[in-house]
Amino acid sequence: MPARSARPGFVLDVDRSTPPTLFWHGEQYHLERLPAGSRVVYPPEALPALEHPDAAIRHALLNPLGDSQPLPSLLRAGMRLTICFDDISLPLPPMRRPDVRQRVIEAVLDMAAEAGVDDVVLIAALALHRRMTEQELRHALGDRVYDAFAPQGLLTQLDAEDPESMLHLGTTDAGEDVEISKRAATSDLIVYVNINLVAMDGGHKSVATGLASYRSLRHHHNVRTMQHSRSFMDQHRSELHSSNWRMGRHIAACGIKIFQIETTLNSNTFPEQFAFLQRREWEWTARDRATFLGVSKSLDRTPARLARSIFQSIRSPHQMQSVQAGEVEAVHEVTTRNVYRQQLVEVQGQSDILTMGLPYICPYNVNSIMNPILVACLGLGYFFNLYRGKPLVREGGVVIMRHPTPWAFHPVHHPSYIDFFEQVLAETTDPLEIESKFEEGFATDPWYVHLYRTSYAYHGVHPFYMWYWCAHALQHLGGVILVGGDPKAVRRMGFKPASTMRDALEMAEDVVGRDPSITHMHTPPLLIADVK
């Protein structure tokens, strides 16, 4: 237990006595002095972790929520059991060993072994993400699980482009195709192991998205759905959520049994060496300041590639804060409450300008490069949507992001991103036009399909989805400014480049008028602004 209880998040009103504020800047960070009168939204401190996580997992499996029997009662000899788990995109940064998935899956396998279940298959729920490497799988599942299942081909990764391994389950009332993994759909029981980093994760989205094909995903991964999800973190106002729920209920109606396990993590995001990243600036100790200066000055002289590999090697000290299991909707309700408990910060009113420093990592560049499209997606798709109620910035306002935004792509992980950036964005940045003119071609391109299935590439349609994530923000905002980015790359995306935060604020005044109100999101660690 920590020495004192975790303090809630809060909103700081900047005045002359406020020290400069930390802004992430990719694999670097900077201190910026915000104008007096600005607001800074700080995330809550990390909640206490579960003292005995393994016991808590076992307790959750034996005491399920909702209309579900305890897991041992659902297991029997001769049954087909499929255990699905979240892929490399969660958690962020990847957590220290043992990963939550390893703990939970080992507990599930213990019970399956006790019940004499022989037919067990593990599936990494990739959807259209890239496949995980052996090292990544070992990290997520632990060596015991990997060595027991992988050599026999029982540890698989979803191949959404293999017609033989997918099963069409019909359509929802809204006419949405539901197509998921055949192995999962034909199992007696699916156990899905989630890591719920944000409120959007989990629930029916786990199976309906994680195990689905393009044919199914395109019904909610489209511009209209994204523009009508306000925000993704607010289930009651998210069209993405509604669509997934329709699909999830359809899957249940088809007789497919799901035992959902959801875990939440506390926001203890960075290791002790980088403790200053999750401290409030005025509480920085001499050691924090020395670390900041040492790391910052060293990074100034470090080649980008080396800096990237240093940051990508960070293993987060995330700790499990809660675990619940049972029927999907009942479980997800409790999980969402726990996520909100860790991340929600009440904020009064919107502002003209929202500033954010973007870190080196997002769900789609773990052990990879944060290309310009992912920068846009992290800022406008994820951070902008970290709200409940109203966006932090008013309609017609400006978002100022800080990130180096290099014109750089990982050729193995993101091949279709390169063409999307070079060809599609060169022609238009309008998500609706992009969707109607280009999506189909990229989604069905045989080369991208081949790379997705056999290499470690994201699906051909994935960069489109990243751009659609930004659709709500692009529709809402009057302008987007990127500070410190490669001007060519920034302009390609239709944003304005600025060299300094001061320049950016002056540029923003051209859009929102003089003396604008400014709010800065001091994240990560993550927060959800509950805007009143």
Next chain:
Amino acid sequence: MRVPRLPARFPYGAPTWPRGVPRPRAEGRTGVNYDTSWARRYPVRLVRAAVLDGVTRPLVHAVASPTMEGLDRLEAMTGPAIFAANHASHIDTPLLLTALPERIRHRTAIAAAADTFFDKEWKAALSAFGIGAIPIERVRVSPQSTRLGSELIKDGWNLVIFPEGGRSPDGWGRSHRAGAAYLAQRTGAPVVPVHLDGTRRIQKKGAKGIRPSSTRVSFGQPLHPDDGEDTRTFAARVERAIAVLADEEAVGFWQARRRASAGTTPTLVGPAAPRWRRTWALGEGKRRTGGPRRWPRTSRS
């Protein structure tokens, strides 16, 4: 002369604390829990007295050129007292301490804000040794502070308290808190009202350096709480007494007494008006002392 302030800027130096964020209550050995008894042991007092008389006093005289008034009012005092003064500058404490008669000076403790002077061990030790400070809570009358203050007075120590709870942000005073009045009622010690004038010119709140200027220290008549007088009323009487001392400086003793009798003594808190009007009003009725003359003297031209 402008003495530059050396501390480096954040992150090379320590960060400033945002005004809107309350400081966490000090825990452990610092803050109100800091034990200052070692600083009142005889050998430490001896060293402090030597430093106070040999170093601090000459420095204060060089920087603040103090004029003392009303010291005669202290002569009749035999027991310990509580000195309650207005507060505009960090220079107030050494100025008042060195202005006190010797018999009082070396047996005086300063009530200092625990969140500022006792938040770190080295600062706490320096404050306790240098000025004989004891920690008190700025925002409330805490049992610990009250107990310590009472014990000191009963032991024959005088106490300096700034009842405004902190330095003036704009030159005007702030409403008094009841700590000094409460201690006086609890211990029976009198409260001596003290008005310090001109210290803001030397170093106002937030200023980066010090600028030598002349100052004036006025001691008022020691006040005792009346029978049945409640703490708030007594605190208000002390506040009025300091306002009268300030008025004496502006309009002279007699006019100030007449205005005090008529209840028309200007308050120290200034008008409830926009900031510029408060600043404007601050200059009214003040004698120009020190500082550069704007026009040459005609007799020399």
